[in-house]
Amino acid sequence: MAVRITVHYLCCIFLLFLLISAPFVASAPQTSGSVEVVVHLSVNIRHLSRNSLRAIFGMRLRAWQDGSPIRVFVLPDDAPLHNLFAKEKLNIFPYQLRSAWDRLIFSGTGQAPFLVSSEEEMRVRVATTPGAIGYLKRVNIDDSIQILHVHVE
Amino acid sequence: MFMLNRLIILIGSLSRVVMLLTGLHPSWINAAERPDLKGLQVHGFLSQGYIKTTATRNDVFGDSTRGRGSFDFREIGVNASYRPLTNLQFSGQLLSRQTGEDSKGGIRIDYGFVDYTAITTETKEVGVRLGRTKNPFGFYNETRDVPFTRPSILLPQSIYFDRARNLALASDGIQLYGESRSDWGDVTLQFVTGFPQVDDKSTEAAILRKNQSGDLTPRLSYLGRLIYERDGGRLRLAISGAQVNVGYDPAAKDRLSSGSIEFFPLIFSAQYNAEHWSITSEYALRHIEMKNFHPLVDKSFTGESFYFQGIYRFSPAWEAVLRYDVLFTDRKDRDGSEWHVKTGFPSDSRFAKDLTVGLRWNITPAIMLRGEYHRVNGTAWLSTLDNPDPAFTDRHWNLFAAQVSYRF
Known part of the structure; x- marks a missing residue:
């Protein structure tokens, strides 16, 4: 009797999650191109997969391919550009980034990204910090930094 | 007055810890202004809670039944992490938690370990953590004392018992971890071998009904x-399992002999996160074997727990939570009737069904205010230290909670 309830419970949960995740698979990711991923000039790659970008901004991938440290810069959780970046480039929501960071910060298994308070500060920090990665509106990008193109598989 | 004094002493000692840490590195407080590229970070949280239980004699986190409720609910934590190399990190957190009789607010080392990632590529990593690590268990255990990471003020008690929390909290030992990231999804596996923390009276009271004259002793456990x-x-889908082993060291004149407790919890977890809503459910089976204590104490039974939880985000600042949480101490005696016949204790001390509604307001990204209401049927997760006499509890009861939290 008890075993049957367990099996029923697990089946219901499984079906429920299958059902709600199905529509998402079909939806195509949007790109409007108004926000770009930017890196320090020393970073010698031009393209990155979305998965790797998620791992970097999720603070789980910590080194570039040459072994040098990745330094992640972000705007505050409630900044409109942060929201746009999370949705367009990572295809996740800002609250998910926050909970992923908090799980690392408060269990000691990772560290938080560096917080900047404005887009101008973002541009300066990324331009002057070796291994830095951040994001900016296309109009605010100049020669002091370079754009990293993100593939969506 | 006594409580106030204690609070002042506590804040004093914590501020000394903070000063020590800031003395080591004065720039942390303005991480935004001057990022420390050497990899030292300091973070923390502070919360004050309020609990009021109504139409009942049941106490939660202190004397919550009395007129003005209980403010005996505080959580303070400070952590530091240092990453000198991309694959090496040192981490530690101090925690002070006050929740009624179960946690009296002393400062404990919540975790402290060194993390070495032996293999790291763009899509994989394998590493080891040595020291005291938080137990990877279900979705919420590792950060269960950080208000910002919880879905509600009180975690679903059917799985994240506050009264027996130390048993599941952290391990002193070795943790191996591996992660694989692909288009198909990310898989993370963690395996822990170590000793649980059982050196407090609340764990003893949760397992052996009250604080016994002997002491529980940690034994090698796996998770x-x-x-x-x-x-x-x-x-997000997860499976967690453990074998937690605890011994008992009897006192000189003890009615209990040197028994052992084996605890085998198994948790299935599932979560779906959309932009404005998330749904989460976890299901747990908990098998417990108590041997060689006393013929009347020895027993073997399997508990069962589950909850369904929905969160709706009206805006980045406001969210609401609705949850139904069910606990059966013994799944073969769900209504507790056999227990009542055998022991004379109330049958409602063997189950709890908790319907919760709550509201969260992020006043700023660093300050959060929460309120929630629980309608509970059953007393299975009530603290036996806050409620020493099982006959002096009520089956149907209400709980209001509020909490303000700050983080940095």
Whole structure:
């Protein structure tokens, strides 16, 4: 009797999650191109997969391919550009980034990204910090930094 | 007055810790202004809670039944992490937690370990953590004392018992971890071998009904969790399992002999995260074997727990939570009737069904205010230290909670 309830419970949960995740698979990711991923000039790659970008901004991938440290810069959780970046480039929501960071910060298994308070500060920090990665509106990008193109598989 | 004094002493000692840490590195407080590229970070949280239980004699986190409720609910934590190399990190957190009789607010080392990632590529990593690590268990255990990471003020008690929390909290030993990231999804596996923390009276009271004259002793235990995350965490599925071993060291004149407790919890967890809503459910089976204590104490039974939880985000600042949480101490005696016949204790001390509604307001990203209401049927997760006499409890009861939290 008890075993049957367990099996029923697990089946219901499984079906429920299958059902709600199905529509998402079909939806195509949007790109409007108004926000770009930017890196320090020393970073010698031009393209990155979305998965790797998620791992970097999720603070789980910590080194570039040459072994040098990745330094992640972000705007505050409630900044409109942060929201746009999370949705367009990572295809996740800002609250998910926050909970992923908090799980690392408060269990000691990772560290938080560096917080900047404005887009101008973002541009300066990324331009002057070796291994830095951040994001900016296309109009605010100049020669002091370079754009990293993100593939969506 | 006594409580106030204690609070002042506590804040004093914590501020000394903070000063020590800031003295080591004065720039942390303005991480935004001057990022420390050497990899030292300091973070923390502070919260004050309020609990009021109504139409009942049941106490939660202090004397919550009395007129003005209980403010005996505080959580303070400070952590530091240092990453000198991309694959090496030192981490530690001090925690002070006050929740009624169960946690009296002393400062404990919540975790402290060194983390070495032996293999790291763009899509994989394998590493080891040595020291005291938080147990990877279900979705919320590792950060269960950080208000910002919880879905509600009180975690679903059917799985994240506050009264027996130390048993599941952390391990002193070795943790091996591996992670694989692909288009198909991310898989993270963690396996822990170590000793649980059982050196407090609340764990003893939760397992052996009250604080006994002897002491519980930690024995080597095992724990593992496998998490699968798809689309950057939109869908999260996990299985956690453990074998927690605890011994008992009897006092000179003790009615209990040197018994042992084996605890085998198994948790299935699932979560779906959309832009404005998330749904989460966890299901747990908990098998417990108590041997060689006393013929009347020895027993073997399997408990069962589950909850369904929905969160709706009206805006980045406001969210609401609705949850139904069910606990059966013994799944073969769900209504507790056999227990009542055998022991004379109330049958409602063997189950609890908790319907919760709550509201969260992020006043700023660093300050949060929460309120929630629980309608509970059953007393199975009530603290036996806050409620020493099981006959002096009520089956149907209400709980209001409020909490303000700050983080940095």
